[in-house]
Amino acid sequence: MSTPTPQPQLRAGMIGMGMIFEETYKPFFERTHREGLYDRRFGDVAVPLTAVATKTGKRAEKYRDSSKGAIHPFVSYAGDDAVDQMLRAGVDFACVASPDDRHFSASKKVLEAGCHLLVEKPSVLSLTELDELVALAKKQNKLAKVVYHKLLDPDHKKLRTLVHDHVLQHVNNGYCSLLEPKSISGGQFAEWIVGRNPGTYVACHYIKLIDFTFGGKLKTITASGQRGLVGPKDGPTWDSTQMKMVYEYDDGRQAAFDIHTSWVTPDNFPGYVEQEVQFRFDNGVWNGHSRKRGVECTVEGLTPFKMKTTMNNHYNGTFVEPWGERVQRGYGIEVLDRFAREAAYVEYAGPKSERPQRLAQMQALGYNDLAADRQTVAAVQALEAILTAHANGEPDCIVRVNGNHGGLVLYRPGCDKPDVLYTGVV
16 A cells, blocks of 8 residues: 655745734735645645744734634744744745844845745845845755735736836836825834834835836935934934935936835825826826725724725735635735745756756746845845935935946045945946
8 A cells, every 4th residue: 555645835934923914924824724725837735834933922822822723733933033943943935024124134044044035025125135145045046035015916017018018118207105104103113113214114115116117227326304203303213205216228218216105194094005106108107096096985983093994905805705705815915825836836846856947947037036136125225325324414315326436335415435335236
């Protein structure tokens, strides 16, 4: 009698279980626990959430107690060495959803442990950190990916399709805006927000959208911002930021993009999270607005605080299907499913002798691979450096990319000596 072949599996680890876990990772892991992950190329693969690492363990314990039967029984680790304990427990990939200034240390540990990596945006805050993670992933022969869920937004996919097919020709300039309520900065993120800014937190979505959709070479970054609500008016914590990026294209023409972000919008503002983009081309204009494409709903006693007045049902929503099944779906969850499929394809879609080719194929996906994240990370690093200089009494700095003094160089008004942020080529 032959021994049954064990089911292929990808054991998952989770670092951080805050808002983003609740909205996207939780429904993803619950669905794969219920349905598995199937593809004709690699068959039926189990994706159990095996272990989690959090600062205090409180959210993890609460979720584990309330989700029995809906999720694989996971082990919860808390404290300063929680990530190390989680990795020693044995996982095949790990998701990093901690605050952005903690991404690098956790991601490095994941790759050093020989696991595939999925990290929330922004992947890291400097090109030096990015270089180290990319080199580690190459050494370990593992995937190292970053979550930019807005690239999977149907509107943004349509925009890229029109650009890819040359229906919209040569972008000239663009404007992106994202406004979040005070409850974000003053409540959900209050613990780690000191010294941070909403530009790094969410502008990176639009930086990546611009970089991935239009291509080109990043040339210049400038930025400014406002303080005084989340923190002191002369402190390092920012209420809102405005950054400008200039890109150059193969024909020598340039395009400028402005990205405005804020997390101090009044909590009862009807848009809740208000998102808007406009891109102008040689032959057309693209306008996108989260409220205008969506719905508005008012329920006495619920909206706008317990329930959003405007809902982005494309990103993440709970539904009762016509056939009676209750589901949670959206592009915020789809992007996680896609990563799991990429990892399963690498490990199980053919003989081990062909794994290097499958790995290279998945690493070539520029929408999420860390190696393709250079210009986005460069823009984030430049934004951070400009805001730091501003907080130290030196506003109006400018960062130039791949110039005579280095790959990423900050110039201060009235100062002859530039500050080299990164010597290599961006």
